Amino acid sequence: MKHLVDLDEGALAAAQEHLGTKTIKDTVNAALNLATGRTLSGDTIDAALDVWSTMDLPDREDMWR
Incomplete structure (x- = not known):
């Protein structure tokens, strides 16, 4: 169903x-x-994982020191 709304x-x-x-x-x-x-849809989870995959996270070994 489509809805017309002002955002x-x-x-x-x-x-x-x-x-x-x-x-x-x-x-x-x-x-x-x-x-x-509500539980997020697979598409939303995929989108979130795409964001995570582009993040520059610290090295795991350095995190435990």
Whole structure:
């Protein structure tokens, strides 16, 4: 089902950054799922993993020292 809504562009951009989503649809659905405590979809999890894969994380060996 499609809905026509006016969105706060600043809030949308912040939500996309926070959730790691790229499209408006993915962002709104992820935010709704998060707000309701529902399990995230496979697409949302894939999007989050894509974000993690590009992050420069510290070396595990250095973390335990």
